[in-house]
Amino acid sequence: MFTGIVEEAGVIERIKPAAKSIEMTVRAGHCGRGVKVGDSVAVNGCCLTAVKITPRGKFKLIQFDLLQESWARTNFQFGQAGSLVNLERSLRANGELGGHFVTGHVDGLGRIVRWERAGKDHLLDIAAPPDVMRYLVFKGSIAVDGISLTVAGVGKKTFRIWIIPHTFEVTALRERKVGDAVNLEADLLGKYVEKFLGARKK
Secondary structure, rough: OOOOOOOEEEEEEEEEEEEOOOEEEEEHHHHHHOOOOOOEEEOOEEEEEEEEEEOOEEEEEEEEEEEEHHHHOOOHHHOOOOEEEEEEEEEOOOOOEEEEOOOOOOOOOEEEEEEEEEEOOOEEEEOHHHHHHHOOOOEEEEEEEEEEEEEOOEEEOOOEEEEEEHHHHHHHHHHOOOOOOOEEEOOOHHHHHHHHHHHHHO
């Protein structure tokens, strides 16, 4: 379980196809502290398991094995060495829930259709698939590349969010542009509400 409060923007060191998976190695600073083999880390909002950790100066190289399902469902397929990725370690039982409940199970890919500065902030419009749009509500929560964000507007096929300077500076959003793909995870609470209401109608 995660909160969507990104701890740092790590850097992809390499992506390499392997026999049964795709190996992705990420260079981490703050998030590398205390991470052990077997631990879960949210990378661009996708829950991945650390399979190998190699110290490199003040950083650590964390290797993850991606299944084809994860590769096809996420924007890792567009990543390359040098690309930024958002990192968050899993929530501890005594940790602070500063964002919202994020499982790390990506629902689908969105596409940035508008990305511009508005005063000190940034305005971001994202086109999303129907199975994500169905859960979006004004002032509700959405995880975009693992970032817990508040929905500022909902259209038929797109939604809008506002990005404050701090979020822009500490996350991978600072290198995103119009046309880029972003990982989306709809609010878990909305999914449960839909499930319960559907069961009551039967």
